[in-house]
Amino acid sequence: MKNCPYCTGENSDHENTCVYCGRPLPKPARKKLSIWAFLLISLVVIVLCIGVASMIGGGDSETSISPSESAWYACRQFTEARLKAPKTAEFERYNSSKVSRLNAVEWVVRMNVDAENSFGAMLRNEFECVLQDLGENWKLISIEEQ
Known part of the structure; x- marks a missing residue:
């Protein structure tokens, strides 16, 4: 009425x-579209555009790392497992000059680690790992504190 x-x-x-x-x-x-309805519709359109764009140009989001870097990070994990206080460890950044290939599947990695000892003192230690590349995983041949 x-x-x-x-x-x-x-x-x-x-x-x-x-x-x-x-x-x-x-x-x-004529009823006007409320500001909230307009914002909601705009948000849905933006999300859809982002979704379509990521499917079209997405590709692999993972970046591949070199075998040298992979050996470095494997040595880091093996070294961390041997520390008295691994949560206090501060590893140096990846340095390709400290990684060398012995043969087709074996690598030698040297790295410095600052970590607390049993008494709580922060000390720098140098470790040398000899690793074998098993494809998806790494096998620790030896690890020595220098």
């Missing part, structure tokens, strides 16, 4: 003129 703005008479929604005064009734105002 809608009211006539001139005589305030109540008219049915399908009437174009007031049944009481005969004047034309205003057409119902």
Whole structure:
């Protein structure tokens, strides 16, 4: 039901003129899209665009590392397992000059580690690992503190 703005008479929604005064009734105002609905629709469109873009140009998100870097990180894990306080360990960054290949599957890695000893003193130690590349995994041949 809608009211006539001139005589305030109540008219049915399908009437174009007031049944009481005969004047034309205003057409119902078109509902405006609320700001929240607009923001929600915009958000959905943005998420869909990002999803489509990532599927089209995604590729592999993993970066491959060299066998030398892989040997370095394997030695780091084996070294960390032998420390008295592994949570205190600060390893130096990867340095390709400290990694060398012995043969097709064996590598030698030297690295410095700062870690606490049994007394809580922070000491620098140099370790040398000899590793065997098993493809997906590494086998520790030897590890020595220098």
